[in-house]
Amino acid sequence: MDTSGPPSEDECARYYYGLPSGPRLVARSSTSPWAPPTSEDFGQSPKILKPVAHHSVASLWNLHTEKGSLRSDVLEVLKKQRASWAAIDMLRAGYLDHPDGFQTVLFISVVPNSTTWAQGHAIVTKVQSILTSHGIGDITCEVKESQVHRLASQETETLPQLLQAPLHGPYHSYKHQLSDQIGTSIASQATPAKEGTKCIYLTAGQRSHGTTTTNNKAAQVVFALTCRHVCLPMTDTAEYLPTCSPLAPLAPLAPTAQVMIQPGAVSFAKALAGIKTNNADLAALAFKVEHSPKLDPATRLARLDAIRAHVRNSQQVLDDVESRMALGSRAFGRVIYARGLDVQTTFLTDWALISLDAQRHQESLLNLRNRVHVGNISLQEMFMEQQRMVPFAQPDADGTITLANNVIPVSEMEHPTTLNVEDEATMIVGKRGRGSGLTWGLSSGIRSVIRCPSSLSHEVYSDEWCIVGADGLLGSAFSTGGDSGACVWDVQGRIGGMITGGNSANGAAMDVTYATPMEWILEDMKACGLNVNIV
Structure with a gap:
């Protein structure tokens, strides 16, 4: 890149080729000409990111935030430049086929179309100077167009229980979303297409008159943990905690706002369509085998028996899925506690606890x-x-x-x-x-x-x-x-x-x-x- 002027359109567009989202380059402090290596498999070698191995910058950046610290100085540059920045990451960047050429980079992500090359160049120049003043000479600075995204999916559009039995076999991908395993799709019943993921299960003693009982198993309650923004709107920053009467503040919301379902609407529709397609494929295969002139009767019968066994299993899965067509039938608990959306100490608090409904689980909650x-x-x-x-x-x-x-x-x-x-x-x-x-x-x-x-x-x-x-x-x-x-x-x-x-x-x-x-x-x-x- 010619430091006297902006990078070419080709460099801006292809500099981060290989990264999952393909961000655009705005500016970089390195004065080396851009000449990406090529690969037999990919043409231009894809760029990848790796963590920074042992480096003195880790403690300087992680533990020191006071005025005059490395972090404070970098943030001050962004403030003075009025940058529309979203995140700062420090990682090693290099090419897949050239493992010895990785360079540690301080990445500054800015909102797309918010920063000109001149603004970006001023930022990387000042940050590079700050790094040098703190005794760090082997880290460069780059400004790229990227944003921070909360990863709840975007909205588009006898009670069954969550399964506990082992779910191995060809139908696992469908039954997994109906199970009590973690890593499954969940959503608020009020916004069923805005989906997130069930994190882990936690237990706590029931509170009584300001005390907590944890040694009595019968008194324990079981929660599922997830992100607050999966359950509640981002515009709602209130606290719903034991000291804030957790049930009352939620009452003004829609009655379904507290109710959580599994799976969410999109994942459910995907599972339903998938198992229906599987059933149709099995029916077509059975018809083909039954009418094949190339098979002798014994072979035909054996193959049909095997296919029919698959049909029975597939139909059972379809029945399980279809029994959950109504949103209410997929409810597994309700939000009872949610931390206010704010920075506590050094991190953004974004968690909520879902009180589980024992009647919606095959397994005892305590197990x-x-x-x-x-x-x-x-x-x-x-x-x-x-x-x-x-x-x-x-x-x-x-x-x-x-x-x-x-x-x-x-x-x-x-x-x-x-x-x-x-x-x-x-x-x-x-x-x-x-x-x-x-x-x-x-x-x-x-x-x-x-x-x-x-x-x-x-x-x-x-x-x-x-x-x-x-x-x-x-x-x-x-x-x-x-x-x-x-x-x-x-x-x-x-x-x-x-x-x-x-x-x-x-x-x-x-x-x-x-x-x-x-x-x-x-x-x-x-x-x-x-x-x-x-x-």
């Missing part, structure tokens, strides 16, 4: 576990090179992992203790969400900083746990719309946090995923008078 479906895979075989010397979680026979009831400490997220084959500190994480299903990611030890929603009455910034996709494939993303609320966990089965949003140019696939550490969420709940435990 629920945080089971997530990964399939019949070996995590050790998948990640032994990226994550050495750790006790990998092993899926049960039904393909689910039962997550541990302890959490990954934030200190370990920021200073991973495990190494990959190249002796780089690495933490592999996974999640199952309504939007993108099962995906794998890399945890970054450097916090991202986002500008908080415009619905808040004052401008505040939030620290976020930063995660990028681990596949290293063109267009791979750790999260998409609908994944808000999804639980993030490591290969040992420890719970890390809850997805709340992501950074993307198009609002679909996220280049960067943001999550709130579970350690912070549990501490915040305790501060609100909720003494909860992971089941």
